[in-house]
Amino acid sequence: MRTLLLPLLVLAVLLFGGCGTYQLGNQGLFPSDIRTVGVDIAGNETWRRGYGERLTEVLVREIEQRTPYKVVPSSRADTVLKVNIIGENKSVTFQNDWADPRELALGMTIEAQWIDRRTQNLRQSQHIDMAQEALKISATTPLITEFGQSNATSSQILMQKIAQHIVGMMENPW
Template sequence: MTQRTEPTGTRLQNALWRHLLCWVGVCLLSGCAPYQLGNTALFPQNIRTVHVPIIRNATFREDLGVRLTEAVIKEIELRTPYKATADPLADTVLRCEVVNETKRVLTENDADYVRALDAAIQVRASWSDRQGRLLMKNSIVPTDDLTILFSQDERFVPEAGQSIDTATQKAIEDLANRIVSQMEARW
């Protein structure tokens, strides 16, 4: 009994055709819905650009608005498929305002020296398209307010070498992350 062998090139071609047919079958059986992968699936697809004006600051710490603007733009560029732009005619506009900034004493030692403090920042934000429709909605507590209030606290201990500036910067970064997270599409 003789065994017939195929040339190596023919075997490779047959294997490639089998893999191609398997992929076509998987694509046909996977349904009609256009599934998306990655972070672009989390955000509305009809938006390409976001205008982030300099964030207004109603507190006495004059640099908070500029620092938060930089952090929000950085988060948008890193986590979303959108392009942050200076053009006020962008597809959407993200407006924010720092409404409050506080520092609270948490603990003191026996001699009344401060041991731990909290730095807190509150920001109002709204995201709308060119027609003025709100894109960011408070899904937890629906209100008639057009903005969402974000609040972030960061603890710092001066005895350990931590400062109000490092705590404030961490709070700003966390706020930017939370604001951009609210830009995700709702299921």
């Protein structure tokens, strides 16, 4: 019995020894020195009314769901996320024989800055350079009216994609 127990003990130490600092959940993905994030209302340089408020709402929801951070007012936050919608476009991706648009692509370009209020520096990341300027993010989504989509539904999907991308940038570099 002892001869069997010793190899099993050695095997268990070898197998589970590498799991000492592993963390379950999303805590290991994001910087641990940050507890709170302030999200300012997104600026909107497009002609579409309400885009800034809608993007801010989607972004706050995404941060609360995917990160260990709590969204608080900017004046009390460790870091502040500033987002500005700088462009929106719509283009035809497919048309029928009579030049009627059947599928459109809705696109949006934003600038994002994640500022550490404690040091007044931009959060640095090795895989995304945010050194001196705001990072520009673009995304597109299809708009097919035959499937019941509208500008409102497509722009909501587009804002969700952008929010997921921004929260993904908040992760620690691999």
